[in-house]
Amino acid sequence: MSKVIVFGIGGLSEVVSDYILADHEIVAYTVDAAYTNGGDFLSRPVVSFEPVETVYGPDEHLFIALVTRQHRTNRRLLGRVMENARGKGYRFLSHIDRSAYVSQSVEVGYNCIVSPHAIVELGASLGDGVIVRPGAYVGHHVTVGDYSYIAPCASMSGYVSIGSNVFIGNNATLRDFITIGDDAVIGAGAVVLRDVGRGAVYKAMEARLLDKTSMEIEI
Amino acid sequence: MSKVIVFGIGGLSEVVSDYILADHEIVAYTVDAAYTNGGDFLSRPVVSFEPVETVYGPDEHLFIALVTRQHRTNRRLLGRVMENARGKGYRFLSHIDRSAYVSQSVEVGYNCIVSPHAIVELGASLGDGVIVRPGAYVGHHVTVGDYSYIAPCASMSGYVSIGSNVFIGNNATLRDFITIGDDAVIGAGAVVLRDVGRGAVYKAMEARLLDKTSMEIEI
Amino acid sequence: MSKVIVFGIGGLSEVVSDYILADHEIVAYTVDAAYTNGGDFLSRPVVSFEPVETVYGPDEHLFIALVTRQHRTNRRLLGRVMENARGKGYRFLSHIDRSAYVSQSVEVGYNCIVSPHAIVELGASLGDGVIVRPGAYVGHHVTVGDYSYIAPCASMSGYVSIGSNVFIGNNATLRDFITIGDDAVIGAGAVVLRDVGRGAVYKAMEARLLDKTSMEIEI
Numbered sequence: 001m002s003k004v005i006v007f008g009i010g011g012l013s014e015v016v017s018d019y020i021l022a023d024h025e026i027v028a029y030t031v032d033a034a035y036t037n038g039g040d041f042l043s044r045p046v047v048s049f050e051p052v053e054t055v056y057g058p059d060e061h062l063f064i065a066l067v068t069r070q071h072r073t074n075r076r077l078l079g080r081v082m083e084n085a086r087g088k089g090y091r092f093l094s095h096i097d098r099s100a101y102v103s104q105s106v107e108v109g110y111n112c113i114v115s116p117h118a119i120v121e122l123g124a125s126l127g128d129g130v131i132v133r134p135g136a137y138v139g140h141h142v143t144v145g146d147y148s149y150i151a152p153c154a155s156m157s158g159y160v161s162i163g164s165n166v167f168i169g170n171n172a173t174l175r176d177f178i179t180i181g182d183d184a185v186i187g188a189g190a191v192v193l194r195d196v197g198r199g200a201v202y203k204a205m206e207a208r209l210l211d212k213t214s215m216e217i218e219i
Numbered sequence: 220m221s222k223v224i225v226f227g228i229g230g231l232s233e234v235v236s237d238y239i240l241a242d243h244e245i246v247a248y249t250v251d252a253a254y255t256n257g258g259d260f261l262s263r264p265v266v267s268f269e270p271v272e273t274v275y276g277p278d279e280h281l282f283i284a285l286v287t288r289q290h291r292t293n294r295r296l297l298g299r300v301m302e303n304a305r306g307k308g309y310r311f312l313s314h315i316d317r318s319a320y321v322s323q324s325v326e327v328g329y330n331c332i333v334s335p336h337a338i339v340e341l342g343a344s345l346g347d348g349v350i351v352r353p354g355a356y357v358g359h360h361v362t363v364g365d366y367s368y369i370a371p372c373a374s375m376s377g378y379v380s381i382g383s384n385v386f387i388g389n390n391a392t393l394r395d396f397i398t399i400g401d402d403a404v405i406g407a408g409a410v411v412l413r414d415v416g417r418g419a420v421y422k423a424m425e426a427r428l429l430d431k432t433s434m435e436i437e438i
Numbered sequence: 439m440s441k442v443i444v445f446g447i448g449g450l451s452e453v454v455s456d457y458i459l460a461d462h463e464i465v466a467y468t469v470d471a472a473y474t475n476g477g478d479f480l481s482r483p484v485v486s487f488e489p490v491e492t493v494y495g496p497d498e499h500l501f502i503a504l505v506t507r508q509h510r511t512n513r514r515l516l517g518r519v520m521e522n523a524r525g526k527g528y529r530f531l532s533h534i535d536r537s538a539y540v541s542q543s544v545e546v547g548y549n550c551i552v553s554p555h556a557i558v559e560l561g562a563s564l565g566d567g568v569i570v571r572p573g574a575y576v577g578h579h580v581t582v583g584d585y586s587y588i589a590p591c592a593s594m595s596g597y598v599s600i601g602s603n604v605f606i607g608n609n610a611t612l613r614d615f616i617t618i619g620d621d622a623v624i625g626a627g628a629v630v631l632r633d634v635g636r637g638a639v640y641k642a643m644e645a646r647l648l649d650k651t652s653m654e655i656e657i
Contacts (some may be wrong), residue, residue, distance in 0.1 A: 023508055051334055155591035167652075188395075215402075390593040407612075
């Protein structure tokens, strides 16, 4: 049970706080001064990032940064926050939910979240600032680069290599042995069976609308 | 450990009984008089719904209604059964499997099932008579309307809004923030990235058959 | 806590050993004489299969055979190894991970693996040598034939019938009630809504590459 400072007051912070609170005490949230709301978030104070260390000292508090939705296309912002927090003397929390399965051989970087029911198999490695959302599967010997985000139920088979700042959408499928370049975006439900270049964007084949209503079909 | 009466003797009742029995005692099954089989179901008596309360009193028994496959296109039948059961004085069982992850902040209606390994995140809400099948993911702040059915491994990301009487097929993908209208049917494996109208039916893009047999390929 | 001999020194053996070690002691690995590496695998000795029983007697050791990637297209090899091991007097280990959900009514054959967070529902049956990988969902009353392989996060709904030597890729979707013929291969992410013939190969509809980079989109 450590005392924790969370950077970020968006949806991701809200969800991840829900996991963290099973094991830790969150004492405050912090954001850049321009974004402080002058009030509370989830019943804790929201303080400005610039002098946060003078209020919640780095010797008694762990730090975790969770950037919000609008930062997704440039997850490197997370890197900048982490660098600043490190400069202030903070150590980072990485949180593995109790209901996740993570092989003991997995290497987990700083400021990572492995969510409920996620699976990370033998020989995999997660860089810094990696988020693995609920029900996602990170196969054996998969490598995930810094600041990449694995959405819920995404499934990547053995030996996949994922670059930095990558976004993998919910329930996406990556077959084994492929490589996903830095900054790539793989949309929700997308099936990817070959290598993906840097910054590339893939979109799933969407379901098609039938010309019958639900009252006219048998299911 | 409560005593429970289950309405329905189809496949869903069989599967859900398997979950419920970890925590409760099922004393009987009930169906409309026309469907009683004059015998047993899973080694319990099957009694007619019309006078069920005279045999298994509402003070000592919880009630749960599980409609069968042929009712899927009109899950409102479930509502009618629930209304009748409520009129008889029964309180409803909602069952959350021990291996499911359900945030404490989730609102769960009456007569709901959250199956093994399902996930329901922070801020989500389930109406009455909602079934969440194994391995399904109901994201944060998702709302699911009354009598909707979420099949195994279906994945819906944050802030999705699902109407009433909706069917979501197994391993379907719904991206975040979309709305699914009442009575819609989303087929197995379908990827849905935009809003879906009332009663609309969506079908997945099916895999294609290669002109090689499994003996001719490398996998 | 049994003493176990594992046939196979490939990736699957490595991953499955990680599961088995939670409950058992692995004392050695074995392969055909041509493939012994003269050394160790995961810090255990690798011995030749031909005389393995003279070193690790069948009375004190359970046996499990895990064929490697290059055997996938002909999983019957696994049957041959099992037959030989049986002839030597070995009994087989079948391993169900502690974090899997397997209904008590499920029939599990010899030399099966049910991996972490996998789900096998009521009335399902697994033949001999079946591998169910992490997060996979085997629905109620599904039958899986001998030597078939269910990759991670694959989802098959109720009453699906799967033949022998079948390969189901990761995150594939099979709708309820369909039949998959012997030796079929269903690719990663494939959605299959109808019966599949013997030896047929199905490939998913792949995601398409957009003509924008990740810096030009909103997600």
